[in-house]
Amino acid sequence: MTVPAARLVTHDDVEGYKHSSMTDAALVRGVLAGDPFAFAALMDRHSGVCLRYALRVLGNREDAEDVTQETFVRAYGALGRYDGSVALRTWLMTILVNRCRTALALRSKREARIVIDIDAVMSAAGPGTNGSDALRDSLANAIARLDAAHREAFLLKHVEELSYEEMSLVTGVGISALKMRVQRAREKLQSWLEEDRNA
Amino acid sequence: MHDRPELMDELPEPLREATRLLRDTPEAGALWRERVLREVSKQRLPAIVQSEARRTRWTFHPVSAIAAGILCAVIGGATVAAALRARAIETGGAASRDRAASQSAQMAPMHQQANQTSRLAATAESQLDHAPVRFRFTAPGAAKVSVAGDFNAWNPSVLPLRRSADGRTWEIVVQLAPGRYAYAFVVDGKLIADPNAPQATDDDFGTPSSVVMVKGS
Numbered sequence: 001m002t003v004p005a006a007r008l009v010t011h012d013d014v015e016g017y018k019h020s021s022m023t024d025a026a027l028v029r030g031v032l033a034g035d036p037f038a039f040a041a042l043m044d045r046h047s048g049v050c051l052r053y054a055l056r057v058l059g060n061r062e063d064a065e066d067v068t069q070e071t072f073v074r075a076y077g078a079l080g081r082y083d084g085s086v087a088l089r090t091w092l093m094t095i096l097v098n099r100c101r102t103a104l105a106l107r108s109k110r111e112a113r114i115v116i117d118i119d120a121v122m123s124a125a126g127p128g129t130n131g132s133d134a135l136r137d138s139l140a141n142a143i144a145r146l147d148a149a150h151r152e153a154f155l156l157k158h159v160e161e162l163s164y165e166e167m168s169l170v171t172g173v174g175i176s177a178l179k180m181r182v183q184r185a186r187e188k189l190q191s192w193l194e195e196d197r198n199a
Numbered sequence: 200m201h202d203r204p205e206l207m208d209e210l211p212e213p214l215r216e217a218t219r220l221l222r223d224t225p226e227a228g229a230l231w232r233e234r235v236l237r238e239v240s241k242q243r244l245p246a247i248v249q250s251e252a253r254r255t256r257w258t259f260h261p262v263s264a265i266a267a268g269i270l271c272a273v274i275g276g277a278t279v280a281a282a283l284r285a286r287a288i289e290t291g292g293a294a295s296r297d298r299a300a301s302q303s304a305q306m307a308p309m310h311q312q313a314n315q316t317s318r319l320a321a322t323a324e325s326q327l328d329h330a331p332v333r334f335r336f337t338a339p340g341a342a343k344v345s346v347a348g349d350f351n352a353w354n355p356s357v358l359p360l361r362r363s364a365d366g367r368t369w370e371i372v373v374q375l376a377p378g379r380y381a382y383a384f385v386v387d388g389k390l391i392a393d394p395n396a397p398q399a400t401d402d403d404f405g406t407p408s409s410v411v412m413v414k415g416s
């Protein structure tokens with residue numbers, strides 16, 4: 001009997017190639033079945049997105065990498081509980097958002113204000129034209145000025161592009177409150193961008 | 200990176216453009232990757248566990264309550280009988296011993312009944328949330344039909360359907376816990392979505408599959 005290759009975990013071909021074409025659900029099953037390459041493939045697929053969010057929230061590369069590492073280590077241990085009722089990315093974001101919140105809370109106890117390493121944030125984002133660099137820098141600066149709750153809501157909605165339902169699952173905050181936070185964040189950011197442009 | 204116009208429309212310019220630029224994904228780096236995999240390798244392989252909701256949810260079902268009540272009554276009766284027997288032994292006498300013996304004889308089947316009741320209660324408890332789901336597929340010309348899905352790890356060989364008497368349809372009833380399951384029929388080796396069920400829009404595999412929602416009690 002033939003079953004489509006997507007549903008079979010085989011080791012006939014190069015592992016990296018095979019795993020890159022497997023879906024999240026298949027990779028999770030692979031991890032639980034003891035496939036040594038499956039988790040690496042999951043990480044490769046989702047680490048960039050997680051790092052992106054952590055960088056915007058925490059503002060420096062070192063903390064972002066630490067938090068993203070914690071996220072994946074925790075995710076590995078909890079993979080047996082992942083039941084597929086939400087997208088794996090949403091599930092990972094739930095862990096990541098909580099890790100970021102914890103990191104921010106710990107940091108705020110140590111420091112009077114959060115220090116943002118803008119160069120690290122900018123260099124992490126990749127190259128662009130001069131004009132787009134400036135625009136991106138300007139927004140990144142503005143996002144860093146938001147308080148944690150508004151920053152979190154704006155990033156999840158407009159950068160990570162989660163639905164409000166997903167955001168509610170990830171953050172534990174009600175949808176109405178999230179919408180208000182996103183709206184307020186948009187207004188502030190728009191205002192600050194305008195100020196930047198006019199300055 | 201991808202653009203989603205419906206999302207972009209919510210943001211005014213220049214915020215919209217700047218946000219789009221923020222979606223560039225940074226590289227995690229080989230050293231970081233290695234560090235994480237090394238950390239992960241120290242952990243035990245994750246095991247499949249029941250969902251948190253099922254494990255921590257507290258429900259009181261009539262069958263459980265009745266079974267628990269019977270069990271308590273039996274235990275109470277056995278305790279009283281044991282006390283009476285102990286008193287009979289202390290006071291001595293053939294008549295007392297006879298009475299105690301007959302009470303023990305009566306208690307033996309009650310103990311067995313208690314054990315059976317607790318087993319039934321445990322079985323009933325574990326199956327409380329499960330609901331029967333009938334999978335039916337019309338394929339008069341097929342030689343073999345089975346169902347594969349999230350509930351059986353997409354294994355096409357564990358749930359074969361039984362052919363009906365008229366030979367046209369295939370059917371199986373499966374007990375499923377509440378939840379959402381993607382599935383498909385495997386008809387002579389080929390995956391086919393259920394024409395009578397909603398199609399899965401989020402199918403990860405790019406192959407046809409359907410969705411069944413099983414509601415809890």
